[in-house]
Amino acid sequence: GIQVEQSPPDLILQEGANSTLRCNFSDSVNNLQWFHQNPWGQLINLFYIPSGTKQNGRLSATTVATERYSLLYISSSQTTDSGVYFCAVERNTGKLIFGQGTTLQVKP
Amino acid sequence: DSGVTQTPKHLITATGQRVTLRCSPRSGDLSVYWYQQSLDQGLQFLIQYYNGEERAKGNILERFSAQQFPDLHSELNLSSLELGDSALYFCASSSTGTDTQYFGPGTRLTVL
Numbered sequence: 001g002i003q004v005e006q007s008p009p010d011l012i013l014q015e016g017a018n019s020t021l022r023c024n025f026s027d028s029v030n031n032l033q034w035f036h037q038n039p040w041g042q043l044i045n046l047f048y049i050p051s052g053t054k055q056n057g058r059l060s061a062t063t064v065a066t067e068r069y070s071l072l073y074i075s076s077s078q079t080t081d082s083g084v085y086f087c088a089v090e091r092n093t094g095k096l097i098f099g100q101g102t103t104l105q106v107k108p
Numbered sequence: 109d110s111g112v113t114q115t116p117k118h119l120i121t122a123t124g125q126r127v128t129l130r131c132s133p134r135s136g137d138l139s140v141y142w143y144q145q146s147l148d149q150g151l152q153f154l155i156q157y158y159n160g161e162e163r164a165k166g167n168i169l170e171r172f173s174a175q176q177f178p179d180l181h182s183e184l185n186l187s188s189l190e191l192g193d194s195a196l197y198f199c200a201s202s203s204t205g206t207d208t209q210y211f212g213p214g215t216r217l218t219v220l
Contacts, residue, residue, distance in 0.1 A: 031208075041214055044212075045211070094163055096153060100198055
């Protein structure tokens with residue numbers, strides 16, 4: 001099956017810093033989503049981005065499908081950005097395969 | 109708010125018991141998915157339904173079963189519960205079955 005690897009596993013930032021999270025996947029996919037799991041456990045959709053670049057406020061994402069990776073950029077980080085960021089992919093099966101996540105802590 | 113609702117939010121029960129988790133998809137979504145998040149296994153796909161029919165199955169235990177009803181809500185039944193079944197169970201929905209999945213708030217199951 002498809003393997004999904006996220007890096008780094010953990011990240012600690014000072015408020016206001018920028019960061020880049022990476023997601024590598026082992027096969028072609030037709031769906032790639034980024035999620036933020038907040039400290040209360042909620043999984044929040046950030047992007048649906050099987051290819052190309054999207055931006056939403058301080059967050060943006062780029063997926064290079066031909067090279068099988070996706071990047072999530074967080075600019076001017078805030079303490080509310082803390083939590084776990086997941087990348088998940090799907091290949092015509094309906095089931096999302098999740099990476100192990102990147103745990104982000106933003107310090108005031 | 110994703111528009112996907114799950115009940116109950118928390119459930120505490122004993123080993124050997126049976127529980128039912130309920131999910132209502134976003135309005136208009138035909139597909140429902142169930143996922144399990146545990147500390148050791150991470151987030152894992154369990155099962156997908158599309159318009160009442162089972163479409164895909166993951167590593168779902170035989171003690172677990174699900175169904176999607178004509179009004180499109182879904183239930184996940186967990187029986188003969190074991191300590192290792194303690195986890196956060198998410199329901200997600202999508203409109204076509206291969207597009208963006210929106211996740212509910214989850215049901216936290218604790219088996220004592």
